[in-house]
Amino acid sequence: MDQVYQIEGVSLTVQMPAELDHPSSKKKKKETDFYLENYHIQHIIFDFRNTNFMGSSGIGVMAGRYRLLDLRGGSVEAVHVSER
Numbered sequence: 001m002d003q004v005y006q007i008e009g010v011s012l013t014v015q016m017p018a019e020l021d022h023p024s025s026k027k028k029k030k031e032t033d034f035y036l037e038n039y040h041i042q043h044i045i046f047d048f049r050n051t052n053f054m055g056s057s058g059i060g061v062m063a064g065r066y067r068l069l070d071l072r073g074g075s076v077e078a079v080h081v082s083e084r
Contacts, residue, residue, distance in 0.1 A: 005035060010042040010074075016051045020058035029061045036065070042074040049080035 006013040012035050017024050035041055044065055048054070066076040 005031070007035070007039060007041070010040055011045060012039070012041045012043070013045045013047055016046055016048050016058075018050050018052050020051055020054040020061075022055060022057045025055070025057035025061050029064065032061070032065055036068060042069065042072065044069060044076045046076070046078045047080055048078060048082065051082070
C-alpha cells in the first residue's frame with residue numbers, strides 16, 4: 001500500500017493532497033470509498049499536513065464519509081489542520 005492510504009486494524013489514514021479542489025476531491029472520494037467498500041473500516045483519519053488549499057468540495061468528501069461511517073457506528077477525524 002502506498003503512503004497516501006494506510007490501514008491499521010479498522011482505521012484508514014488518508015493523506016490529503018496539497019490542493020483539495022473539485023477534481024482532486026472527486027478522486028479522493030472515489031479512492032476512499034474503495035477502501036470503505038473493500039475493507040472493514042470503522043475509523044477514517046484525514047491528514048491535512050500537506051494541504052494548503054481546500055475548497056467546499058473537500059468538506060463534502062469529509063462530510064460524506066462521516067455520514068457513511070456514522071451509519072456503521074464509526075467515526076471520522078481530521079488531523080494536522082491549519083488555522084485557516
